[in-house]
Amino acid sequence: MIQPWPVLRSQTLTNYRIFRVRQDFKVSPRTGTEHDFYVTDCPDWVNVIATTPEGHLVMVEQFRHGTNSIDMEIPGGVMDPHETDPVAAGLRELREETGFTGERARVLSRTRPNPAFMSNTCHTILVENCRHTHEVELDLAEDVRTYVKPWEEVACLLNNGAIPHSLVTLALHEYQAFRRRTGAGC
Amino acid sequence: MIQPWPVLRSQTLTNYRIFRVRQDFKVSPRTGTEHDFYVTDCPDWVNVIATTPEGHLVMVEQFRHGTNSIDMEIPGGVMDPHETDPVAAGLRELREETGFTGERARVLSRTRPNPAFMSNTCHTILVENCRHTHEVELDLAEDVRTYVKPWEEVACLLNNGAIPHSLVTLALHEYQAFRRRTGAGC
Numbered sequence: 001m002i003q004p005w006p007v008l009r010s011q012t013l014t015n016y017r018i019f020r021v022r023q024d025f026k027v028s029p030r031t032g033t034e035h036d037f038y039v040t041d042c043p044d045w046v047n048v049i050a051t052t053p054e055g056h057l058v059m060v061e062q063f064r065h066g067t068n069s070i071d072m073e074i075p076g077g078v079m080d081p082h083e084t085d086p087v088a089a090g091l092r093e094l095r096e097e098t099g100f101t102g103e104r105a106r107v108l109s110r111t112r113p114n115p116a117f118m119s120n121t122c123h124t125i126l127v128e129n130c131r132h133t134h135e136v137e138l139d140l141a142e143d144v145r146t147y148v149k150p151w152e153e154v155a156c157l158l159n160n161g162a163i164p165h166s167l168v169t170l171a172l173h174e175y176q177a178f179r180r181r182t183g184a185g186c
Numbered sequence: 187m188i189q190p191w192p193v194l195r196s197q198t199l200t201n202y203r204i205f206r207v208r209q210d211f212k213v214s215p216r217t218g219t220e221h222d223f224y225v226t227d228c229p230d231w232v233n234v235i236a237t238t239p240e241g242h243l244v245m246v247e248q249f250r251h252g253t254n255s256i257d258m259e260i261p262g263g264v265m266d267p268h269e270t271d272p273v274a275a276g277l278r279e280l281r282e283e284t285g286f287t288g289e290r291a292r293v294l295s296r297t298r299p300n301p302a303f304m305s306n307t308c309h310t311i312l313v314e315n316c317r318h319t320h321e322v323e324l325d326l327a328e329d330v331r332t333y334v335k336p337w338e339e340v341a342c343l344l345n346n347g348a349i350p351h352s353l354v355t356l357a358l359h360e361y362q363a364f365r366r367r368t369g370a371g372c
Contacts, residue, residue: 002247002256002331014200016207016224018303021200024251028327035327037251038202040226061188064301065210065223070188071301111352114299115250115257117204122352141214141221145188159363166297166308170352173359177345 003029018042018078038117045122046090047076047171049108050100050130055184057154058100058130061145064165072147072157073168075100090125096137098146102130109174113167124171126178151179189215204228204264205304224303231308232276233262233357235294236286236316241370243340244286244316247331250351258333258343259354261286276311282323284332288316295360299353310357312364337365 005026013021019040027034050058057074064071077093079086087105094100108126112118138144154172163169179185191212199207205226213220236244243260250257263279265272273291280286294312298304324330340358349355365371 002249002329004254004256005249005251014207018224019226021202021207026251028329030329031326033326038204039252040205063188063191065191065212066225066303066305067298067301068190069301070190109347111355112253112350113352115253115255115351117252119252140217140219143188143214143216161295164298165301166299166353166356169297170356170359173356173363177359 005029008034012041013038040118042078042113042118042120043081044079044086044089044120045076045113045167046079046086046093047074047122047124047167048090048094048127049074049124049171049175050094050098050102050127052130052148054150056148056150058094058098059147059149059154060097061147062143067164069164071164072162073165074171076168086123087125090123091127094127094130095134097142097144099132099134099136100130100146101133102127104128108178109171111167111170122167124174126175191215194220198227199224226304228264228299228304228306229267230265230272230275230306231262231299231353232265232272232279232311233260233308233353234276234280234311234313235260235357235361236280236284236288236313238316238334240336242334242336244280244284245333245335245340246283247333248329253350255350257350258348259351260357262354272309273311276309277313280313280316281320283328283330285318285320285322286316286332287319288313290314294364295357297353297356308353310360312361 008025010024019042022039024037075094075097079089083089105127108124111122158172194211196210205228208225210223261280261283265275269275291313294310297308344358
């Protein structure tokens, strides 16, 4: 049986604003040898599947600084330090990035972005009956363009590998599975 | 239209073995203001969908140091510095972690783990007709238990949210879509 690794000691090394790097020293339960592991601690993230009364999806296009590319995604972002409810965080990100608000907001799924070296969770929030009701609130370092796309068009992007971000692709696959379960079609 | 952000200057800050942290200074094309962005540079990663002649999947259970949890996943890992072919890297990881080798290895899909602040790509490799032919080769810091599971059991784990790792969950969704396209069933 696979056993957990006891932690001998741990130290936070550096704070890079969007994540902190920690070094954990542990003992292998299999070999008894000591090893160190770097872990990045990020706040939890939220991604938002926002559907309109017509069943279309709210999508965002933005420049991404990790890959230096302009990508099609769904709204989302980082939970604020004071936020404890991922549903509220998803509604905030949706409103700030796109000006859309909606109803029946709830958690569709949860995932761990990378259990190998990241400690956080990403929550996918489903919001229905979304309408454009507010001005967008972008900070100086953001530039977001909003689209409302029929599901068939989003599914086509998904099937053609045209959604680069793994967590967005995963959220859309999970929404597609939800549509199949609830009889809304593929 | 969304525009790319010109890079003013860039510096590598720290090497944490499994990733390096870089700081890029850029100018917003919308506001003209200067901002800095932290980026983690990792080698590319590979995940492996390994199927047996019976259509079962090779799965691995291991302790994960980011989340301190024992997780069910598919084989995979980090491409070595000298490796340029993700298919060869996937076959190597499959053999080292599980002792399985197979045929018709090819790229099933590619994704960007996190375009917001990570520069690398994760490749999902499909390998068919897999058989246990080699001894496993674990290093001192690894402890991996191999399972061969019918697809229906894996699909059940997938639908129940019992596969924590986002990139593994995504790979399994993409394999499920491949099965639907090729008539192998859901």
